[in-house]
Amino acid sequence: MKLFIKNMVCNRCIMVVEAELEKFGLHPIRVELGEAEIKEELTQRELSQLEKRLQDLGFEFMSDRRTRLVEQMKKAIIDLVYQQENLPKVTLSEYLSREIGQDYSLLSNLFSESQGTTLNQFYIIHKIERVKELLVYDEWSLGEIAAILDYSSVSHLSSQFKKVTGFTPSQFKNLKKTPRRSIDKL
Numbered sequence: 001m002k003l004f005i006k007n008m009v010c011n012r013c014i015m016v017v018e019a020e021l022e023k024f025g026l027h028p029i030r031v032e033l034g035e036a037e038i039k040e041e042l043t044q045r046e047l048s049q050l051e052k053r054l055q056d057l058g059f060e061f062m063s064d065r066r067t068r069l070v071e072q073m074k075k076a077i078i079d080l081v082y083q084q085e086n087l088p089k090v091t092l093s094e095y096l097s098r099e100i101g102q103d104y105s106l107l108s109n110l111f112s113e114s115q116g117t118t119l120n121q122f123y124i125i126h127k128i129e130r131v132k133e134l135l136v137y138d139e140w141s142l143g144e145i146a147a148i149l150d151y152s153s154v155s156h157l158s159s160q161f162k163k164v165t166g167f168t169p170s171q172f173k174n175l176k177k178t179p180r181r182s183i184d185k186l
Contacts, residue, residue: 070114
């Protein structure tokens with residue numbers, strides 16, 4: 001049985017959901033962002049109980065196709081941001097169309113309607129959070145970070161960073177307390 005689960009945004013979420021499924025006495029076959037497959041078929045009562053337990057942990061079941069499609073888009077964008085340097089250079093629209101198997105204009109309209117923001121804005125927000133993370137690690141220069149995240153130049157990265165955060169990358173790096181947000185709060 002497949003379960004579609006909203007608000008799974010990182011590997012820790014996968015571990016938490018998998019552990020909760022096991023605590024519930026289930027046998028997960030596969031757990032990934034937004035989806036879990038279990039061996040068992042659950043009754044409506046068992047589904048409700050499991051849903052309550054997952055809600056207590058900040059997750060929700062997704063029942064309709066539109067919601068699942070939006071979560072697929074979010075997962076694909078997060079994957080793109082964190083694996084960008086390992087993927088061929090393609091536009092966001094090409095990537096999402098290929099990953100989800102739907103026309104980009106349909107995906108874009110659905111995302112904007114349901115999230116109140118565009119796919120591109122969502123992508124930029126996640127890229128900037130990744131830039132913050134890489135700046136805090138202090139292992140790469142700004143030029144290397146720009147290359148990793150497929151920015152056309154350091155100045156493009158810097159201007160987008162300032163527009164989103166209100167700080168230049170240097171100012172952010174010099175802050176004593178970094179204002180990072182949990183990825184599921186973006």
